Amino acid sequence: MLWELIATLVAGLGAAGIALAIRFISRKKAPRWLIPVFAGLGMLSFQVQSEYNWYSHQAGLLPEGLEVVRTVEQQTFWRPWSYLYPQTLRFIAADIANAAPNQRNEAIWLVDLYFFERRLSAKKVVQVVHCQQHARADFTTQLAIPAPGEAISADWYQLEQNDPLLLALCQRQKV
Template identity: 30%
Template structure:
């Protein structure tokens, strides 16, 4: 957020310098309000551009093997243009390069889930995916235990409708 403020101030200063030059050397009859209005408009424009460009900047720097699983477009009444053009300020990715199957039960996959939110720290967590039953949950802290049917016990499974994009990414859409 600090870099956004610094960038907006720098853009406003550069715009003010250009407007000052134009008023002093090219257009002496320019109204006095034009310089601060142009600087303010430049700050607002930069802030809007920076908000929309955040997702592309972050995904452009993801390491190989990290795949975006879900994006969450945002609309806000204090940014009315987002109702026409929603912007992504929150998305979830999966580290596919480091996922691991449990040897005795290949339908269970452990994968790192990475949550990105604008102006927040990145959150990383490991999740267990049951590809056969299409569900996900937190793996148990101790060594996994299996019942007679081969189902892992002690897992806090998420509700069925939660995590569908993640499950599709880790297990495939089939």
């Protein structure tokens, strides 16, 4: 975040420098208020650009085997441009490459989910996914793993059949 602050200040100084150049070229006929306006617009433009590029930059840094399974786009009133083009400020990636099948029931997979949010550290949550019953559960020592054909308990959350986590993980099982 410190580097982003420094980059924002540098963008403001650079834009103010452009305004100074305009005043120099116009032999000081351009108004003086142009300098702070350019500085503010430069800093605001840099922040907007960095907010919109955050997701693609972070997703590009993910190691091979991690797949983005969900993105969260946000619109806020203090960012009116987000109503035209919503910003992706959070996403979830699943470690598909290192997912492991359960030895008791091969339709159940253990997978690490990573939660990314702008300006926060990534969080890791271990999940258990049941491919046949389209469900997921938080991995705990108290979680009852059903045998093949057995019904799941209330600790499990139902998933849609087209849920990206379910599709990414269960497609791997069939390969």
